[in-house]
Amino acid sequence: NVQSPISREERIEKLQGLGSSRKRVEDARFTQGTGNYVDDIKLPGMLFGDFVRSPYGHARIISIDKEAALAVPGVVAILTAEDLKPLNLHYMPTLAGDVQAVLADEKVLFQNQEVAFVVAHDRYAAADAVELVEVEYEELPVINDAFKALDDDAPLLREDIKDKMEGAHGPRKHHNHIFLWEEGDKEGTEQVLNNAEVLVEEKITYQRVHPCPLETCGCVASMDKINGKLTLWGTFQAPHAVRTVASLITNIAEHNIRVISPDIGGGFGNKVGVYPGYICSTVASIVTGKPVKWVEDRIENLTSTAFARDYHMTGKIAATADGKITGLWTHVLADHGAFDACADPTKFPAGFFHIVTGSYDIPIAYVGVDGVYTNKAPGGVAYRCSFRVTEAAYLIERMIDVLARKLDMDPVELRIKNFIKKEQFPYQSALGWEYDSGDYHTAMDQATKAVNYPALRAEQAENRTAFDRGETRNLMGIGVAFFTEIVGAGPVKNCDILGLGMFDSCEIRIHPTGSAIARLGTISQGQGHATTFAQIVASEIGIPAEDITLEEGDTDTAPYGLGTYGSRSTPVAGAATAMAGRKIRAKAQMIAAYLLEVHEGDLEWDVDRFQIKGNPEAHKTMKEIAFASYNQAIPGLEPGLEAVSYYDPPNMTYPFGAYFCVVDVDVDTGVTDIRKFYALDDCGTRINPMIIEGQVHGGLTEAVAIAMGQDISYDEIGNVKGASLMDFYLPTAVETPTYETDFTVTPSPHHPIGAKGVGESPNVGGVPALSNAVNDAFAHKGLVHTQMPHDHWRVWQTAQRLGLTG
Ligand code: PCD
Numbered sequence: 001n002v003q004s005p006i007s008r009e010e011r012i013e014k015l016q017g018l019g020s021s022r023k024r025v026e027d028a029r030f031t032q033g034t035g036n037y038v039d040d041i042k043l044p045g046m047l048f049g050d051f052v053r054s055p056y057g058h059a060r061i062i063s064i065d066k067e068a069a070l071a072v073p074g075v076v077a078i079l080t081a082e083d084l085k086p087l088n089l090h091y092m093p094t095l096a097g098d099v100q101a102v103l104a105d106e107k108v109l110f111q112n113q114e115v116a117f118v119v120a121h122d123r124y125a126a127a128d129a130v131e132l133v134e135v136e137y138e139e140l141p142v143i144n145d146a147f148k149a150l151d152d153d154a155p156l157l158r159e160d161i162k163d164k165m166e167g168a169h170g171p172r173k174h175h176n177h178i179f180l181w182e183e184g185d186k187e188g189t190e191q192v193l194n195n196a197e198v199l200v201e202e203k204i205t206y207q208r209v210h211p212c213p214l215e216t217c218g219c220v221a222s223m224d225k226i227n228g229k230l231t232l233w234g235t236f237q238a239p240h241a242v243r244t245v246a247s248l249i250t251n252i253a254e255h256n257i258r259v260i261s262p263d264i265g266g267g268f269g270n271k272v273g274v275y276p277g278y279i280c281s282t283v284a285s286i287v288t289g290k291p292v293k294w295v296e297d298r299i300e301n302l303t304s305t306a307f308a309r310d311y312h313m314t315g316k317i318a319a320t321a322d323g324k325i326t327g328l329w330t331h332v333l334a335d336h337g338a339f340d341a342c343a344d345p346t347k348f349p350a351g352f353f354h355i356v357t358g359s360y361d362i363p364i365a366y367v368g369v370d371g372v373y374t375n376k377a378p379g380g381v382a383y384r385c386s387f388r389v390t391e392a393a394y395l396i397e398r399m400i401d402v403l404a405r406k407l408d409m410d411p412v413e414l415r416i417k418n419f420i421k422k423e424q425f426p427y428q429s430a431l432g433w434e435y436d437s438g439d440y441h442t443a444m445d446q447a448t449k450a451v452n453y454p455a456l457r458a459e460q461a462e463n464r465t466a467f468d469r470g471e472t473r474n475l476m477g478i479g480v481a482f483f484t485e486i487v488g489a490g491p492v493k494n495c496d497i498l499g500l501g502m503f504d505s506c507e508i509r510i511h512p513t514g515s516a517i518a519r520l521g522t523i524s525q526g527q528g529h530a531t532t533f534a535q536i537v538a539s540e541i542g543i544p545a546e547d548i549t550l551e552e553g554d555t556d557t558a559p560y561g562l563g564t565y566g567s568r569s570t571p572v573a574g575a576a577t578a579m580a581g582r583k584i585r586a587k588a589q590m591i592a593a594y595l596l597e598v599h600e601g602d603l604e605w606d607v608d609r610f611q612i613k614g615n616p617e618a619h620k621t622m623k624e625i626a627f628a629s630y631n632q633a634i635p636g637l638e639p640g641l642e643a644v645s646y647y648d649p650p651n652m653t654y655p656f657g658a659y660f661c662v663v664d665v666d667v668d669t670g671v672t673d674i675r676k677f678y679a680l681d682d683c684g685t686r687i688n689p690m691i692i693e694g695q696v697h698g699g700l701t702e703a704v705a706i707a708m709g710q711d712i713s714y715d716e717i718g719n720v721k722g723a724s725l726m727d728f729y730l731p732t733a734v735e736t737p738t739y740e741t742d743f744t745v746t747p748s749p750h751h752p753i754g755a756k757g758v759g760e761s762p763n764v765g766g767v768p769a770l771s772n773a774v775n776d777a778f779a780h781k782g783l784v785h786t787q788m789p790h791d792h793w794r795v796w797q798t799a800q801r802l803g804l805t806g
Helices: 008-015 027-031 081-087 123-132 186-194 239-250 276-288 298-304 389-407 411-418 440-451 453-468 529-541 569-596 622-631 689-708 761-777 792-801
Strands: 047-053 059-065 075-079 091-093 099-101 114-120 134-139 177-184 198-209 218-224 229-234 257-260 292-295 308-319 325-335 365-372 474-484 504-510 516-520 548-552 603-606 609-612 615-621 642-647 656-666 672-682 739-743
Touching: 047 123, 047 276, 047 298, 059 114, 075 123, 075 276, 081 276, 091 239, 114 123, 114 276, 177 186, 186 308, 186 325, 186 365, 198 389, 218 276, 229 239, 229 276, 239 257, 239 276, 276 292, 308 389, 325 389, 389 411, 389 474, 389 761, 411 440, 411 474, 440 453, 440 474, 440 656, 440 672, 440 739, 453 474, 453 656, 474 761, 504 529, 504 569, 504 622, 516 529, 516 569, 529 548, 529 569, 569 603, 569 609, 569 615, 569 622, 569 642, 615 622, 656 761, 672 689, 672 761, 689 739, 689 761
Parallel strands: 047 292, 229 257, 325 365, 516 548, 672 739
Antiparallel strands: 047 114, 059 134, 075 114, 091 099, 177 365, 198 308, 218 229, 218 292, 308 325, 474 656, 504 516, 504 642, 603 609, 609 615, 656 672
16 A cells, blocks of 8 residues: 555645535526426326316305316317326325315315316316316305404314314313313422412414425326336426325336425425325326426415414413423413414324424423314425424524513523523433433523623613603614524324334445445435435445535435424434444445455554555545445455445434524514524534525525514415515515624534534524514513514504504
């Protein structure tokens, strides 16, 4: 062996492994318009599908007349529930154990519900024909207020299950009731509340919002009748699960179905569920023998595919007079819309809402969640949060501020006083979670110093005096939030979706010349997996990241995995990647031992090679080992160098963060300027700091969107408001504030490289930080809580209610 020409530092640098801000490899194609999205797929003879949708929120379908529509040149077929019935496909199972109408059967239950599917030679003919399908409706009374859904005289929404008083999650107590889900110690908590020195109670609503990926949902279904194979390209965040579900509901053998998620233009939870468009396109392809494409427009996306939140929460906190929290009681009235299509692990109909004790050491707690049906679109996805964590974080972080006001205590001080301490980890929460790791005091300390918190409060005091003297019309608000996320679903023993355990996978193949391909069960939607997961492989096996191709999303080639949502890719598939890398390294060590004629135990790993302990000159690089594995007959070893790992995480990971936000509210206009936003995130070991920063910026911008404006509401006759980007708030660069990011590193003790998820954290922490800031602006004027979104109109109304407007 010759002396290595480059230094050890240079060798590390060359790998671009863990911790390197490697540039995103996918951006060359994204920024130059050569991405391959679903709508870019064009197949010979391809047909186009489009939906006839209900204009009513609740109505009986009297008749459907297709005649005029069928006469439009280019129209091939029109499907209705009647056509799907013989195939038993007019209803499909939802992820939450309910069923959802694929095409409305006798009744429509929300505005823009799918009623008929027109298939034509081009998009235009399909759209023309949609206009000509004549549906006669008889309007029925609408319920869009979750609080009225369980009234005795509330109209019956779900006729299809009216006699089914046992739902997927236990007994239903009313015809519009879905489930009651409870966790914790109800009686014990109530006792603590009854004896509390201090008690606060607040009703806090997290409004209905909608993830708004730039690319809407869509698919192309292509049934090849000759070989019996169905190929389904689509905007799927969980391609393998889609394949299994498609097989179960169509009875096409699973090996005859190939699901491909091509490039995806943002997911944010919107692309987890199964939508009628996928089923209708598949049926239409089977019927016509042609490929069929269906792609939603923006209004269809905002009004019919999965919504998020719509949680009406009540929180009660018991505390001692000096601010030690002694108990937390919560109830949620969860509005699930017309069908329960929430995307949560099967055993958790309210997702991970029971992380609601947050970052605090609360000895006793109770959660009760009642799910109800209303005349709204189905869904209930984790819009940039891990299964209802953002609702939980919002509730506890607002309630802590409410308690701070009651005690006349500083909200930062109150948080610090109740934090789980470093030495308490792993920490068992009152609601059953085991927090893997955390160091909250250090993070809060770093954050308060970074923003100079005392100076901000002093400035605010001056601002308030000036306001009262009439010298300014702006009120300064300071918002703090300290959140704990729970990501990486998750242990197969308690997390599954439709019976599929939530493990994930990675397969790595090293080629003879020392480059590699890695395939994962996850699917990037913009997160940059091709960049970051190659970095994990690089650090584990010593091959430069640029020599590793990363592939996801094709069920014919990728190992089975449960997909990308709930910030699970890094905690689960990222762990599988490290483990697969370690299997390869173990075999490489045997090969190196053979080549160097020593015992395996005499070797040590160093960056990109095995070297003889105490004699680093004698070594074999991974590149040399890779070639040898294909070139030499090594006694006792199979040729080749590859490995696969299916990883079932022992626990979830618990990233956390300290966020500060400063706003200036103009009381005469309600215009709220986000003057400062500081975000400290701890996601354990950081794979790519640049990507993390991008993830934090993106998540914070979605937090601004939600806290400051997004709202999917309905009027009393069932019309959905916020159905287009004219009404639904999507911040542009103009409204987006400047963010300061920061970090601490508390590695996950059970993850092979210590990494936790980060993609969702900024949304989980960002929303309460913003809302707390707006509420804080008015705190000295007697405001305890005002509902989101804090758009100009609502903020102005608050100012007016408090008598502050001119
Ligand atoms: N990372 C790093 N480090 C660490 C962590 C992480 O570096 N420590 C990175 C990774 O690798 C990636 C990212 O970062 O790349 C992220 O990650 P995560 O956290 O693990 O996550 P994922 O799984 O991958 O993903 C998911 C998420 C979610 S969930 C959401 S909503 C969103 C986020 O992601 N989405 C999106 N982000 C994003 N971005 C973009 N661009 N796009 C999109 O769509 Mo859900 O549940 O679905 O609601």
